[in-house]
Every structure is written in C-alpha cells, then in structure tokens.
Amino acid sequence: MDIYGAFVLFHVIGAVVLEISVLGLLVSMIVLHRRQLLAPTHRSLAMATRFDRAVPVGAALVLGTGLYMVTRRWGWEESWLIVGLAGLLLVAPISPTLISPALRKAEDATPVAYVPARAMTAGGILAGASVGELLLMLMKPSGFVAPLLVVASAAAIGGAIGYLSARAGREL
Numbered sequence: 581m582d583i584y585g586a587f588v589l590f591h592v593i594g595a596v597v598l599e600i601s602v603l604g605l606l607v608s609m610i611v612l613h614r615r616q617l618l619a620p621t622h623r624s625l626a627m628a629t630r631f632d633r634a635v636p637v638g639a640a641l642v643l644g645t646g647l648y649m650v651t652r653r654w655g656w657e658e659s660w661l662i663v664g665l666a667g668l669l670l671v672a673p674i675s676p677t678l679i680s681p682a683l684r685k686a687e688d689a690t691p692v693a694y695v696p697a698r699a700m701t702a703g704g705i706l707a708g709a710s711v712g713e714l715l716l717m718l719m720k721p722s723g724f725v726a727p728l729l730v731v732a733s734a735a736a737i738g739g740a741i742g743y744l745s746a747r748a749g750r751e752l
Contacts, residue, residue: 584652587645594641595717598710601634605679606707606738610745612686613695628695629683635675635706642713643668663727664716671709671735678702697746701739708738 608628643665650661682699712734721727 584649587648587652590641591645591649594638594645595714596638597634598638598642599714601631601638602703602707602710605631605635605675606703606742609679609695609700609703609742613700613746614748625683625686629687632675632680632683639668639672658720659722659724660716660720660727663724663731664713667709667713667716667731667735671706674702674706679706695746697743700742700746702742704738704740704742704745705735706738708741709735711738 605628608624608631612624612628646661646665650656650665654661656662679699679702682695686695709731712731715730715734716727719730721730
C-alpha cells in the first residue's frame with residue numbers, strides 16, 4: 581500500500597469515528613434531555629461526554645487526511661471538496677462552544693442533569709452536517725448547488741430533530 585492508500589484508510593477511520601461520535605452524542609443527549617430515571621440519566625451524561633470528546637479526534641483525522649488527499653490527488657477544482665471543507669470548518673466550533681459547556685453544566689447539576697434546547701439543536705445540526713459531509717464523500721456531486729443542498733438539507737434535518745427532541749422533552 582502506498583502512502584496515499586494509508587491516508588485514505590485513516591480518512592475513512594476518521595469519518596467513521598466522527599459519524600459514530602456525533603450520532604452517539606445526539607442520541608445520548610436526547611435520552612438525557614428526556615430526563616429518564618436518575619441512574620440512566622447519569623449514564624447518558626457519561627456517554628454524551630465520551631462521545632463529545634471523540635468528535636474533535638474524528639474531525640481532525642478527516643480534515644488532516646482530506647487536505648493531504650486534495651493536495652496530492654484531487655485538486656481544488658472539485659466543488660464538493662470545497663463545500664465539504666467549508667461545512668466542516670463551519671460546524672467544527674459547535675461542539676466546543678455550545679455542546680461541551682452544556683454537558684459540563686449538566687454534570688454539575690443535582691440530582692438530575694438537563695441539556696438545554698439550544699445545545700440539543702446544535703447537536704442535531706452537527707450530526708446532520710456530519711451525515712451531509714459523508715454523503716458528499718460518497719456521492720461526489722458536481723457543481724456548487726448540489727453539494728450545498730446536500731449539506732444544508734442534512735444540517736437542517738438534524739437541527740429539526742434536535743429541536744423537536746428538545747421540545748418533546750419539555751412536555752414529558
């Protein structure tokens with residue numbers, strides 16, 4: 581296997597880590613937000629915190645290996661790469677600025693932890709955009725409109741899931 585093949589392998593590993601961590605983060609926040617019994621709530625909080633810590637690892641692997649592959653093989657002419665990079669850079673601050681502080685605050689809460697709706701919606705946007713990025717890697721759509729629609733639609737659907745889950749949690 582040449583060096584490029586190794587970068588592809590680590591790019592795929594990074595994408596898997598990123599997808600599992602953001603989707604696991606969203607699911608564990610939904611469970612946490614719905615205020616299950618005390619023990620599952622704290623278990624969900626611990627899971628959400630672990631997933632939140634894995635998000636930057638997956639994002640760094642995808643970004644680092646992706647930049648190498650773009651410079652070595654793909655080039656900057658592919659619009660789906662530019663949209664994918666821009667999308668990744670736009671959603672990257674969501675976890676450290678909105679989700680991590682909400683999880684730290686929930687850890688300090690007694691007796692039951694609670695995740696605010698803003699963090700739930702942000703988690704949904706992060707998960708949706710991540711799925712959109714994965715779709716870009718798989719489909720490689722041409723032009724700028726199609727890749728933008730893929731990422732924006734996926735982020736909007738994810739944000740709606742997070743928001744609606746937060747609203748449903750308030751009604752329980």
